[in-house]
Amino acid sequence: MHKAAYIIQNNSNLQCVLCPHNCIIKSGKVGICGVRRNSGNEIVTDVYNKISAMHNDPIEKKPLYHFFPGKNILSVGSIGCNLKCKFCQNWEISQTSCNEYNYLKSITVSDIIAEAKNDPNNAGIAYTYNEPTVWLEFMFDIAKEAKQSNLKNVMVTNGFINKEPLAELLTIIDAFSVDLKAFKESFYKAQTFSSLKPVKQAITTIAKSEKFIEITNLIIPGLNDKTQDFTELIKWIKNECGINTVLHISRFFPNYKMNISPTPEKTLLNFYNIAKNELNYVYLGNTNSKVGHDTFCPNCGRKVIKRMRYDTIVDGLDNAGNCLNCNFNILPPENYS
Template identity: 45%
Template structure:
């Protein structure tokens, strides 16, 4: 058998890669064929032959590749309320897509089977869709929007970027459901094409953030502020976990941040935790804790607070913050009544920030 040089083998690998993967955007080349990924705030410096924290961006011969471009692990037509987005085209459907991998390693991840994966799983799982095929599918299914969700969309940025531009051109809306750990540069690329965001604010203490996610708090806060200033629609979600982020002082800090830096009309979704992944010994969040968080949000001046992961609770409904009449009645992800009149409360004419057109 003839000897194959290392360079020849690498060239063959690059040829295979070009057929099934895509060179990454937003990275820079370093010395010794290392690269730095500038997509999320980990800013991974990746040696030759290695992958970043997300495991789906790999340095091959000094170039960074996305290993998951167009390789979807899930695509489903969901109520937009499931994202959750309660003030963005309520009652419509979103084609929700996701891949493998994540740039966080949350101990409580409820999608750990797709987010916390091995190299073998990356190679073995997923079905390929071209960007235009996803847009076609969304239109065929009668969806108003495409949601980039299930796992962290930042790590499949190149694909989401291509899909979002086509979707925008064909009259669809784009939704970004994220942990918020993207760089400012990446956010600058996506903001023109994304119409609504739901960002997780998982805690308000740096130590907690780093221990349970592997990330840091400040980049998430920076992303939230930038999105709020952009004028794009924003909703915030906090999964409340017993003994992790459920103290009144921490919940108050989150509510105050939303009120003072994002706006009183930004909806805050407070979700009940259920045992999952590495936190399967922790009990579900007590209802009393969620109600306490609700009152803390109200006392901070937030106008729209919703309790999630508890079916048939009245705190899924939208009330007028001025006259307190019921405007949108929900059960689970379904709307049972909707009484707004041209974007206003029909009882007191108070403008309600719900996007419908």
């Protein structure tokens, strides 16, 4: 058993203040995420040293397109989530608990670091597959060791986290891939059992820090595909995070409790064009469309990174991440060399 972080005493109760649910957890019970438990006199995490999956993935799968393009990243996940998205693609590991899930594997920090170092093309470690916020203690211990070993730390997250733990993560995580699932509170409430406001706050905080962020927006037909809402979302990203923020517009496929048809290609292309009018770097995900995969220099238009699914060729940038044609900076040097 490992003591959980971000626990406070609230009158006679123990309260977890890791994410905005701020669960009061009674003896013998778990929080909404299913993995933080009141053992009788303290809150423990059930998933320290426990993983559900570990794979060496192309970093583009996270998705991160402007952070060490073409590299692999050792991707580690556990179980549990603080959201209840009806469309979750990883619901078998996110919507479960240690009592229900029989495939957890015990592993040490040093095992994970050794595995990451095994691949000469590895950039670091990604905390992903399920929401890493709910296993923050183990993620943090791995990340500290990774940093010591000159490995990069990547967090793939829903952004539903309180300010203090996010501030702590900003000391150790190098790049964040954050889902911005919609731009309406009503969507977050009904479809994810959470709220939009803290996610926007987290995105703004990361974008204004020295750390790197890419944002993903999954478009679900009939639920978050109104042109006006999408346009507001794009303008907000531009104002809060800047014109160079990388945005992935992702195609929905039915999963878990949501049996809706996939996002029409026409909608994706329309949204791609709307976003490209405001932001320099927009990509399409989960689609074989002809556009939305390669990186073009926003200054001269030269194609600088080619992508064919997860094969990536960087042939238009110098060692500092500048366009070979016009010297415009495309990748921050610390994301590349």
